[in-house]
Amino acid sequence: MTKMLGATAVGGAGIEGLRLVEGEMPTPGAGEALVRLNAATLNYRDLLFATGRLPGMTKTPDYVPLSCAAGVVAAVGGGVERVAPGDRVSPIFALGWIEGQQTSLAMLGGQADGVARQYAVFPAESLVHNPATMSDLEAATMTCAGLTAWNALFAPRPLRAGEWVLCQGTGGVSIAALQFAKAAGAHVAITSSSDDKLARARALGADITVNYRRETDWAAAVRRELGGARIDILVDVVGSSEVEAAAGLLAPGGVISAIGMLGDDFSWERQEIGGHPVAPITVGHRTDHETMLAFCARHAVRPVVDVVYDLSRIDDAYRHLESGRFFGKVGITLL
Known part of the structure; x- marks a missing residue:
């Protein structure tokens, strides 16, 4: 054989x-x-x-x-x-x-x-x-x-053109979500600790990029850049350590698509955060x-x-x- x-x-x-x-x-x-x-x-x-x-x-x-x-x-x-x-x-x-x-x-x-x-x-x-x-x-x-990012955007609350997505970091799920969201006609805010990675994200269409190491209150920096707009879908790959801050950026009816634990632990066990539903994404x-x-x-x-x-x-x-x-x-x- x-x-x-x-x-x-x-x-x-x-x-x-x-x-x-x-x-x-x-x-x-x-x-x-x-x-x-x-x-x-x-x-x-x-x-x-x-x-x-x-x-x-x-x-x-x-x-x-x-x-x-x-x-x-x-x-x-x-x-x-x-x-x-x-x-x-x-x-x-x-x-x-x-x-x-x-x-x-x-x-x-x-x-x-x-x-x-x-x-x-x-x-x-x-x-x-x-x-x-x-x-x-x-x-x-x-x-x-790819499929995790897809369902984060289109399963719990289907993304619509003109809406805003927040992606955390520039790993596989976040970059796929950025690409899907832009292809669907949405806007994307994304965070990273690297200016070089943020430049690459902008080349893929990211509308707002924030370096969370330089901006210690990164959520406030995203809020300033949004200029009155609000996030409709949070692609939560970090987990519980950052989800409260990220949830504060959500619009009424906004959803937390809970995926990962890059920070410390999953956000899955909570049903809602700040009045926003938590939707566990399982690929x-x-x-x-x-x-x-x-x-x-x-x-x-x-x-x-x-x-x-x-x-x-x-x-x-x-x-x-x-x-x-x-x-x-x-x-x-x-x-």
């Missing part, structure tokens, strides 16, 4: 627990497709799993990390009609979650083995077709970060993913991958993610 390269991790063992492994290329069974994965990207959750900040969320004793990848169907098993060899595809975030309420806990790179490997077998119904407008590396940003299902990809193709949205590592340097990719010295996404080539 053909050999392939992959990586494994142990939840809580740290970046040092990552290992490169050689294995046999799998064979698809009935209803399955074998995908030659070409590119993957990292998410903050990958770091949280490895370092033990989100314990009990991964397979034991080890697991294949990463949830986001793109590639080409290499072979299919019996009864498969959704995809065919040669199709450009990505696996969805939670295998089997096709639409409606989340029914599957088989989330890639956690309870289900992920995509840090050259070949993998997936249920054919858990694959989406990637648009010709995106490279594999770009499409590999969409499964988790999304296959139908959401397909709707998002169609929007990207229609509006020529090109995701941002800042730096790319070889799979053999996956530990360095994790360290780069941990450093925060990136804009958009950190990628892995699986070729």
Whole structure:
């Protein structure tokens, strides 16, 4: 059988627990497709799993990390009609979650083995077709970060043209939200500790940029720049340490899309803050993913991958993610 390269991790063992492994290329069974994965990207959750900040969320004793990848169907098993060899595809975030309420806990790179490997077998119904407008590396940003940003803007309270979005930082979710919001005709305020990153955000269309290290009361600085306007959707990736200040910028009817814990802890457990509803965002299902990809193709949205590592340097990719010295996404080539 053909050999392939992959990586494994142990939840809580740290970046040092990552290992490169050689294995046999799998064979698809009935209803399955074998995908030659070409590119993957990292998410903050990958770091949280490895370092033990989100314990009990991964397979034991080890697991294949990463949830986001793109590639080409290499072979299919019996009864498969959704995809065919040669199709450009990505696996969805939670295998089997096709639409409606989340029914599957088989989330890639956690309870289900992920995509840090050259070949993998997936249920054919858990694959989406990637648009010709995106490279594999770009499409590999969409499964988790892209879809999280999409649902932050369009699930709890659909964003409308002319409204305002506040994005925190310049990581994968925030930059995807910036791109989606601008494509939808909205305005965006964004914060960062780096003037260089803020300049890149302005090049993508950001209307207000605030350096929160220079502006110790960053919320007041955003309020001044808004000039009487108010924020309609907060893309909350920082969590509870900053959510009160950010919520003070919201308009009546404004929503907090609670996503991350870059600061200390999630905002999910609160139902409202300052009279504004808190909507927990848990990525999304296959139908959401397909709707998002169609929007990207229609509006020529090109995701941002800042730096790319070889799979053999996956530990360095994790360290780069941990450093925060990136804009958009950190990628892995699986070729």
